[in-house]
Amino acid sequence: MIEIKDLHASIETDEGEAKEIIKGLNLSIPAGEVHAIMGPNGAGKSTLAYILAGRDDYDVTGGMATLDGQDLLDLAPEERAAAGLFLAFQYPVEIPGVNMSMFLKTSINAIRKQRGEDELDALGMLKLIKAKTKELGIADDMMKRAVNVGFSGGEKKRNEVLQMAMLEPKFCILDETDSGLDIDALKIVAEGVNRLRAENRSFLVITHYQRLLDYIKPDVVHIMADGKIIKSGGPELALELEEKGYAGFIGKAA
Amino acid sequence: MSALALKPENLPTPKDEDWKYTNLSRALGDLKNVPAQDVQEILIHKTSGEVCVKPEDIMWKGVEGQHQNLRLKIVLEKGAQLTLIERHVGDGAYWKNMSTEITLGANARLNHIRIQEDSAESIQTNMVHITMERDAYLNSFSLNMGGKLTRHDIHMVLNGSNIDCSLNGVTLLKGNQHGDTTILMEHTAPHCLSNQFYRTILDDAARGVFQGKVHVHQAAQKTDGYQLSNTLLLSPKAEMDTKPELEIYADDVKCSHGATTGQLDEAPLFYLRSRGLSEAQARMLLVQAFVDEVVDKVSDTALHDEIKEKAGRWLEAALKSDD
Numbered sequence: 079m080i081e082i083k084d085l086h087a088s089i090e091t092d093e094g095e096a097k098e099i100i101k102g103l104n105l106s107i108p109a110g111e112v113h114a115i116m117g118p119n120g121a122g123k124s125t126l127a128y129i130l131a132g133r134d135d136y137d138v139t140g141g142m143a144t145l146d147g148q149d150l151l152d153l154a155p156e157e158r159a160a161a162g163l164f165l166a167f168q169y170p171v172e173i174p175g176v177n178m179s180m181f182l183k184t185s186i187n188a189i190r191k192q193r194g195e196d197e198l199d200a201l202g203m204l205k206l207i208k209a210k211t212k213e214l215g216i217a218d219d220m221m222k223r224a225v226n227v228g229f230s231g232g233e234k235k236r237n238e239v240l241q242m243a244m245l246e247p248k249f250c251i252l253d254e255t256d257s258g259l260d261i262d263a264l265k266i267v268a269e270g271v272n273r274l275r276a277e278n279r280s281f282l283v284i285t286h287y288q289r290l291l292d293y294i295k296p297d298v299v300h301i302m303a304d305g306k307i308i309k310s311g312g313p314e315l316a317l318e319l320e321e322k323g324y325a326g327f328i329g330k331a332a
Numbered sequence: 333m334s335a336l337a338l339k340p341e342n343l344p345t346p347k348d349e350d351w352k353y354t355n356l357s358r359a360l361g362d363l364k365n366v367p368a369q370d371v372q373e374i375l376i377h378k379t380s381g382e383v384c385v386k387p388e389d390i391m392w393k394g395v396e397g398q399h400q401n402l403r404l405k406i407v408l409e410k411g412a413q414l415t416l417i418e419r420h421v422g423d424g425a426y427w428k429n430m431s432t433e434i435t436l437g438a439n440a441r442l443n444h445i446r447i448q449e450d451s452a453e454s455i456q457t458n459m460v461h462i463t464m465e466r467d468a469y470l471n472s473f474s475l476n477m478g479g480k481l482t483r484h485d486i487h488m489v490l491n492g493s494n495i496d497c498s499l500n501g502v503t504l505l506k507g508n509q510h511g512d513t514t515i516l517m518e519h520t521a522p523h524c525l526s527n528q529f530y531r532t533i534l535d536d537a538a539r540g541v542f543q544g545k546v547h548v549h550q551a552a553q554k555t556d557g558y559q560l561s562n563t564l565l566l567s568p569k570a571e572m573d574t575k576p577e578l579e580i581y582a583d584d585v586k587c588s589h590g591a592t593t594g595q596l597d598e599a600p601l602f603y604l605r606s607r608g609l610s611e612a613q614a615r616m617l618l619v620q621a622f623v624d625e626v627v628d629k630v631s632d633t634a635l636h637d638e639i640k641e642k643a644g645r646w647l648e649a650a651l652k653s654d655d
């Protein structure tokens with residue numbers, strides 16, 4: 079499904095110097111699997127997510143990333159979305175003046191159009207929104223509010239999962255979707271993700287905490303530090319990490 | 333009030349503090365020397381308690397080569413209610429030298445919607461004087477799209493308590509257009525609310541000016557006075573000058589002003605594109621939303637939709653020409 083080979087990326091700092099953030103990262107996620115990435119603050123986890131989604135603040139200086147064999151790095155962000163990539167943002171963006179239902183409608187139809195499918199009519203859209211909001215325990219009146227404006231932390235994260243459920247992507251990246259959630263909200267969000275698990279869909283779950291992985295069971299856990307994956311293993315790796323902390327692992331790798 | 337809002341023999345110049353960003357004399361050129369037409373006046377007078385359910389629609393037409401002397405006078409007596417639509421169109425080069433006088437008695441309610449689509453060669457100056465008495469309500473919206481140079485000069489005096497007034501505007505300019513909105517809001521009585529909310533989009537080498545002053549007199553305790561001007565620049569040659577000011581002599585008030593000028597933010601653009609919208613579609617959605625937040629202050633549905641559509645067409649053309 080997703081193949082990342084020897085990826086290098088840097089950002090231009092305010093002083094005009096190139097700062098390398100991703101330093102030769104390799105990652106391969108087969109179809110149907112859930113992989114978790116854990117790592118200390120500043121390891122480059124969000125940067126990796128943004129690069130895959132196509133934010134253009136970064137210079138990819140080497141390596142490759144493909145989704146089902148298709149080169150991702152050459153595509154515009156909207157083309158990646160149409161190809162089936164979805165990023166649940168760590169910090170969902172506020173869009174004043176654009177209400178949720180208008181936003182969802184525009185997004186779904188933009189993707190359908192790129193995929194050469196017919197637009198969803200008003201009734202179909204309404205039904206889809208009703209069904210998905212209900213599953214995620216999202217109140218109807220949220221659809222009338224401006225996207226993420228004045229949303230609580232939990233509402234923002236639920237909104238990301240709502241969009242993911244509606245767009246039915248092939249490859250989902252969740253960037254700290256658990257942070258800022260209380261335990262009830264965490265369960266709802268995790269159930270939302272688990273409902274989407276399928277043979278032809280893969281997940282990359284970025285998190286700091288073992289807690290989320292109790293609800294979303296990963297197939298593989300990777301530890302990332304300083305722009306690289308330094309260790310990969312089964313779900314037990316997350317527990318080991320919880321015990322030893324990052325320091326133990328980073329020390330070992332060095 | 334004099335018949336002429338501005339006297340051609342005594343025009344303001346950029347040396348006057350209030351006019352420093354707007355050179356009227358230069359923009360007028362030969363029109364300065366054209367003798368003024370006879371006064372054209374529209375007087376709207378609603379007597380005490382008169383509630384007009386249907387909006388009134390008036391139109392001022394600019395005529396090539398003329399120096400037009402326009403006067404609009406609106407008097408709503410105690411408790412009267414009115415929605416007024418004021419349209420501006422025209423052909424060729426002309427100068428609409430206009431004065432507007434609005435008097436709202438106690439409890440009177442006025443919705444004033446101005447749709448200004450003057451010709452690209454025209455000049456409009458509008459000297460506005462508004463006085464309001466206690467419990468009166470004013471919701472004014474103006475869409476400014478036309479004219480080579482326009483100056484909207486509003487002096488408001490809130491004379492009684494519990495007044496609720498909002499001045500909203502959307503200004504969309506391209507080419508070498510110049511649009512100036514200058515407001516002096518005077519709170520002289522306690523417990524009043526005034527809200528100024530203006531958004532401007534400038535393309536090409538257009539120039540916008542927003543000067544707004546909220547003056548809270550000593551007697552005007554418990555004043556809420558707000559002022560916000562946001563500008564989007566679609567071109568590196570466009571320019572915006574803003575001068576927000578607060579002058580407060582009462583101690584128990586809530587006042588704020590803010591002004592921003594810039595381009596579309598990258599973060600919402602990327603967020604929308606990551607959800608499948610093309611760059612052009614994302615830009616359009618964001619500029620439309622920027623404008624809609626002000627247009628939404630228009631409560632009449634038909635007018636709201638008409639304005640939204642006019643602005644939408646302008647935005648579409650502006651974004652298309654940038655591709």
Ligand SMILES: Nc1ncnc2c1ncn2[C@@H]1O[C@H](COP(=O)(O)OP(=O)(O)O)[C@@H](O)[C@H]1O
Binds near residue numbers: 090097122135
């Ligand atoms: N725009 C930027 N300018 C400079 N440094 C940045 C920028 N964005 C991220 N970084 C740096 O890149 C590193 C990785 O950041 P990030 O990907 O957000 O880490 P994580 O998500 O793992 O906490 C950090 O050291 C951060 O300071």
Ligand SMILES: [Mg+2]
Binds near residue numbers: 123125254
């Ligand atoms: Mg992060």
